[in-house]
Amino acid sequence: MSTSNDADVIVIGAGFAGITAARELHRQGHRTLVLEARDRIGGRTWTDSRLGRDLEMGGTWVHWIQPHSWAELSRYGIDVKPSPTPVRGHWIAGGALHSGTADDLLGLIDRGMGASTAEALTYFPQPYQPLLSGDSLAGIDTLTIREKLEQVGLSADEFDAVEGMWATNFSGRTEDGGYAQALRWCALAGGSWQLMFEACATYKVVGGTRRLIEAMAADAGVEIRTDARVSAVTQDDGGATVTLQDGTILTAAAVVVTLPLNVLDSVTFDPPLSEGKRRAAHQGQTSQGVKVWARLRGEYEPFVALAPGSAPLTLCQVEEVGDGETLVVAFGSVSERLDGNDRVAVQEALRGWLPDVEVLETTSHDWVADDLSGETWPMQRAGQLTGALAELQRPEGRVALAGADYANGWAGFIDGAIESGMRAARHVHTFLTTVDVVLPEQPALSRS
DSSP states (O other): OOSHHHHHEEEOOOOHHHHHHHHHHHHTTOEEEEEOSSSSOTTTTOEEEEEEEEEEESOEEEOOOOOHHHHHHTTTTTEEEOOOOOOOEEEEEEEEEEEEHHHHHHHHHHHHHHHHHHHHHHHHHSSSSSTTTTTGGGHHOBHHHEEEEEETOOOOOHHHHHHHHHHHHHHOTOOOOOOOHHHHHHHHHTHHHHHHHHHHEEEEEETHHHHHHHHHHHTTEEEEEEEEOOHHHEETTTEEEEEESSOEEEEEEEEEOOGGGGGGGGGGEESSHHHHHHHHHHHHOBBBOOOEEEESSSOOOOOEEEEOOOEEEEEEEEEEEETEEEEEEEEESSSSOOTTTOHHHHHHHHHHTTTTTTTEEEEETTTTTOOTTTSSSSSTTTTTTIIIIIHHSSOOOTEEESSGGSSSSSSSHHHHHHHHHHHHHHHHHHHHSSSSOOOOOOOOOOOO
């Protein structure tokens, strides 16, 4: 391998996929350089100091049924802690506010959640091989999750509550979210929607996701350049060239690109990526939602709240109670409907569930408007499982994609990012160790 390159491998992006790929490649003896456009590592996971405490502005929850993230937590001796168990439930259905116990709310959504995930293990018996069922997937992959719910025969109240749950899960409109994506998540939870729900929003990393990504980055032992935004990637038989926005040009034998699907076309590729990849990037995936943290006056009994996908916020749950305040985290399916940093607007949205609530302070990051993400957590549209996933995972010459958008398993989670980073590193290592190496000509031996 040429030592004239700046690195054997350049990894674009220092989120969990990029750091995983860099660590694995470095361990296999490849000189690896990570380029990160932001001023921090972590990508769409970001532990930041807000509202007087460390808060997760992006990806947050992990679970022991997610093998890749759990292995990393075990490797670095990092524990998890649960969010408070909800006692009360509030839900908007049929245009009216209802309140009861958390079990009442879970009972209301049970039939719809069960019916909308009943086929999970039928179509995804081995969920880390999502295309294993072959042609039979074509029929379900054309359905949206909303279309599936409309087939189930739910009451109006059941429909509103279950649709709100799926709007939250997709971080987007249920008329866009793919039914197959919903089944994939549930299959990864052994076919149990209850376990899937627990994995989505219960256990947080002690010390924050920042603690885990920093441990992995330190272990990787590679150079990570922040504030290094890439504008172009060029490849030919001789190698790959990465051009930064400031004009810096770097060379390598291979490149791992961890850009989210919705901003994949923000980098110019020469030769262009395949038509299938470009089509998927142009379409984008479902998630267009918002995540909001809010401090409420008063100590509320832990609750969970649901609203239909048309509401500005679709789910809210308590995260901390004490000192005369309650900290909640809430989600909406369309970021354009609510500015999560507007205290008055958030208060008005929360009053759909808590009519007298007083919001003291809010904070949010608009991942959809963020031109380095363009999305929240990745969730496939109808048709994208069979129409795009295999092509997005297929390397092109010296370039391989990695990230939760391209995962076989827990797409939309830290686990999927780690899994995808490992797969990309495996491919690049094989590529670098099997390509033909042209040796310099040896001088002819002279007769003595």
